[in-house]
Amino acid sequence: MKDYPFRQDKEDLEELLRQYNDRKAGRSYSFLDEESFEKIINYFDEAEDLVQAQEACDMAVEQFPYSANLLLRKADILIATRKYTEALSILDLAELLDSNDINLYILRTDAYLALDKQPKAVELLENALQLFEGEERIELLFELADVYDDYEEFDKIFDCLKLILEQEPANEEALYKICFWTDFTGRNEESIRLHQQILDDLPYSELAWFNLAAAYQGLKLYEKAIDAYKFAITIDEKFDYAYRNMGDAYIRLRKFRDAIEVLERVLELSRPEDVIFEAIGHCYDRLKNFAQARFYYRKAVHLNPDDSKLYYKIACTYINEEQWNQAVKQLETAMHIQKSVPEFNLAMGECKIRLGETRDAIVYFSNVVRARPKGSNGWEALIRCLYLGEFYDEALEQAEAALRHTEGKPLFLYYKSAILFALGKSKEALLYLERALQKAPKLLKEFVALRPSILQNQLVVDVIARNRKVGKA
Template identity: 25%
Template sequence: MALDSNENTDKSISKFESMLKTDDVYFFDAEDFEDIIHYYLNNGKIALGKKAIQIGLEQHPNSLELKLLRVEVLVFEDKFEKAENLLDELQDIDSRNDEIYIQRANISSKKDNHQEAVNFLLEALEISDDNFDIHSLLGMEYLFMDDFESAKRSFMRCVEFDNADYSSLYNVVYCFEFLEDYQGAIHYLNDYLESNPYCEVAWHQLGKMYQAKGMYQEALTSFDFAIISDDSFIGAYFEKGKVLENMGKYNEAIENYETTISIDDPTSHAYLRIGRCHEKLGNDDLAKYYFYNTVHEDPLLDKGWLAITDFHSRLKNFEKALYYINKAINIDGENPLYWKKAAKIYFQLGNFDEADFAYKQTVDLGNYELKTWMNWAETLKNMGDFNSSIQVLVQGIEFYPEESQLYYKLAGLYLKNKEFEKSKTKIKEAIDINPDNLHLFESEFPELCEIKWLKSLLTGVKKAST
């Protein structure tokens, strides 16, 4: 009875490793060396792979395939010049070997020259038999170049070669998603399912596309078919739960999330979704239980800590909310969402100094949202520090030069700081941007609206708008 390829490879590896231990010299066919080298490289045993290449080339000095494997290792080690020199030699011997162009493409890609990599791969495609691997590599290069249309076509070719190539199928859908062509993805997946009706992956992806378009009933049907195809497919239950949540069917959503926990180890994301469903149902004790389980399962999941914090904030338990957001900050002090949440809680507690510090951390860590600038300026205003509040708003305007609310607030602060000319300039700029938001100024600074010049200006704006 003939040995299958795996048994042959195992036998060759055992023989090769025995040779290394005993210093005996055994002869192997070039094909055996290729199998041995591939085994070591695929398992991350680079040193043994290099040793096999060295001995292989000693026994078969003219083997093109072994030399190409040497090139592969050189590229892996970023020794591009040596690799390219060897490829030049090999191309003189066999100019129609597609692997030479593939390796050149690999070098270009690692040098971030993706267009050149594409050109080499297209050359390889011309001299090969429509190679599956080349289409896959092309797809990845196009993704690096943000050419999602070309990437989509390449991955579609991969799926045509092998309809069980789910990695390429995912990439096709990813390209449709990035292009926001959800209808195109739906059409493609439905076509795919015509010939692969029991593919749970395709049903799952189809459900997500329907979900993105707000077609919840169609999404549920797709996830149900995914579950029929594979009743242990956790992703389908989870996504179905999300759809049911969006439809307000929280108890049914909980059932699906609980199913994911029963099939496999519980995840923080499942606990979090269950907690939110219970919160919507008014089951505060159960919501709290699942939120606490969320952070216990994954202490680094920011959404978990924020859910606990929001839960206590909603119940006006600001001291507890502060305790949990500070726990989150102790775990990950580089998360701007934590600092922003802390700042809001400190503000509610009237601790403006701490709120000011938290907002500064929020901005320093890269959160430049409009609300952040507005709330920080309000904090400083409550402290009576008009100069600092003005500086915050000036910074905010750099990010949002067309947001009138920043100008209205800044005009009021300049006026309170007795910088009258600057106040006049800013109130006029605010009115020019959006006169309909004048009420923001009037509601925040009613005491200033009685100043003669300002009262006259406001009256004129109101007359003009009627």
């Protein structure tokens, strides 16, 4: 039988269950010891037959009323069956017999949380921390961190994890968790100091290097973050999250070629993800390699076909290459998914202008204005479109509306001046031009770009010259 230990265990358990069922049915009164009862209770618990598990607990406690272990087991089953108050009473009895069992405090915590008594759970665990050391204290700290999570005391979760790592620097669960809570609470400086101390003792801990890097990244110290990530991947060359975060840090530093290299490594190490393809596409976009950018955006679309912004990004690569019809097709797909996104309408309007479809462009720019009446981009595009289409009366009306909604932004003073010149109202136009020059002289180029021939008007040249002299004075 030594060659078949599992079979022996199964036969032993079957015999125990037979004796237990005979005794329960009154057919026999054979003796079952504490360990046997624990095996029977565990069997029913693992089979999720909590009714039978509770019956076994009751019989066990009746036979061994002074067994702290069986009382704790009974409390555990009572908590699983949502009999929290009864469980707390049983735990009081167990404490009289053995107050040094860590499960006493963990089960009480579970009951208090279920009864929505978080302050009692916190108080219990904080007091219990003074009674335990080593692994048991660490277990209680994890339990306390979970209570603080439930109670939304997020800074205290960080504190618990920090205490664990000060006691056990190599604790992987704490290292994984503290990275998230550092980012969530913004306690990056503390995390940096903590992980530097850990690395003094454990210089080959890739998780500690990763957490140090993430904390630097949280403070926007991207060069230091990259250096720390490099240590992490030197220790574990398949650490895909380190490559992923390093890619983000390189993007922040506008080192797009380096970002592409490490993000390609992520694709080698893990399953393809749309966000990684999109990030690589973004890098090629910024390098003005629009064909390659499209290639990766399309890979992202293949994995996430309902993400409208990916189609928009593909459209933008076509816009940068002045392939207006191709851009329109992508924008139509994007707007089929999300019709009213201002950026999509703005891009579509620009394409329509370039294709000579001015009336369609006006509709799209009007959509932007309705969605964001306080933003200047929509108004600027709409007024420019109306002006170029020679709808001067409508352009003037929209320029006045833009001034109202944007609290008098100087750009629209320039636009109103240009429109008044086009309507032959030169005196009024010069007044608005002068006001615009006094408020924002650097925006004069926007006025000239709208109608370059305006500089042939001597009155305009005189107003510009006069205001330049005033500015220098």
